[in-house]
Amino acid sequence: MCRHLGYLGEPVTLAELVLDPPHSLVVQSYAPKDMRGGGKVNVDGFGAGWFGADGGPARRYRRAVPIWQDGGFAELARATPAAGVLAAVRNATAGMPIADAACAPFTDGRWLFSLNGYLAGWPDTATGLAAGVPLGDLLTIQVMTDAALLWVLLRHRLAAGGDPAAVLGGLVAEVLAAAPGSRLTTLLTDGRRLYATTVTHALCARQAPTGVLLASEPFDDAPGWQPIPDGQLVVADRGGVHCQPLPGATGAQPRK
Numbered sequence: 001m002c003r004h005l006g007y008l009g010e011p012v013t014l015a016e017l018v019l020d021p022p023h024s025l026v027v028q029s030y031a032p033k034d035m036r037g038g039g040k041v042n043v044d045g046f047g048a049g050w051f052g053a054d055g056g057p058a059r060r061y062r063r064a065v066p067i068w069q070d071g072g073f074a075e076l077a078r079a080t081p082a083a084g085v086l087a088a089v090r091n092a093t094a095g096m097p098i099a100d101a102a103c104a105p106f107t108d109g110r111w112l113f114s115l116n117g118y119l120a121g122w123p124d125t126a127t128g129l130a131a132g133v134p135l136g137d138l139l140t141i142q143v144m145t146d147a148a149l150l151w152v153l154l155r156h157r158l159a160a161g162g163d164p165a166a167v168l169g170g171l172v173a174e175v176l177a178a179a180p181g182s183r184l185t186t187l188l189t190d191g192r193r194l195y196a197t198t199v200t201h202a203l204c205a206r207q208a209p210t211g212v213l214l215a216s217e218p219f220d221d222a223p224g225w226q227p228i229p230d231g232q233l234v235v236a237d238r239g240g241v242h243c244q245p246l247p248g249a250t251g252a253q254p255r256k
Contacts (some may be wrong), residue, residue, distance in 0.1 A: 012034040126179075200230065
């Protein structure tokens with residue numbers, strides 16, 4: 001499965017978060033520590049989305065190559081400050097396409113979204129979930145993967161209004177009901193708050209000197225990294241990290 005991270009705080013360069021730490025996403029792409037039976041490497045693409053300090057829309061860069069192969073991204077990352085970041089490296093589920101458009105983060109300019117996991121029983125279990133989405137939204141999906149469909153479902157519901165945490169938690173609970181056994185550790189941000197769910201795959205949090213971090217794995221040995229239990233709905237900002245039980249989650253899954 002994938003590895004991802006989210007950050008909100010004082011502007012730092014993308015490189016400081018994604019490339020430079022001793023156990024950065026680059027290292028996690030080939031030497032992850034906690035995959036929980038979901039794969040071994042994350043070399044099917046990567047992406048980074050960010051919000052500048054100017055409060056403008058999200059910007060994004062993604063490629064269907066291992067992150068260490070893209071020298072252009074390294075140059076961009078060292079020159080790009082960001083006050084909010086969502087970045088990921090991808091381990092594609094068997095049978096899913098390898099393409100730029102299949103890589104997280106997904107965005108509509110306001111939101112950034114990433115899935116670490118998969119929809120069990122794909123694609124049959126997705127039929128009922130997709131029924132309430134306008135056909136035009138489904139026909140414009142650039143690449144058909146479970147993560148891309150989840151993003152379309154989530155984007156549609158976010159556009160209808162409501163608390164983003166409740167929207168994300170409600171969607172994940174509905175997916176778990178339709179597709180038991182799915183792995184649904186997610187990250188979502190609008191550049192002001194981070195929202196997450198933990199279903200099977202790992203997530204941890206740290207209040208850093210510059211801001212707040214959510215990540216699949218600690219990317220350094222700094223104190224303060226705290227694991228988030230399985231089956232949680234998470235809301236994080238500079239004021240702290242808040243967790244509550246996720247409706248529909250069955251509790252911690254055994255590590256493999």
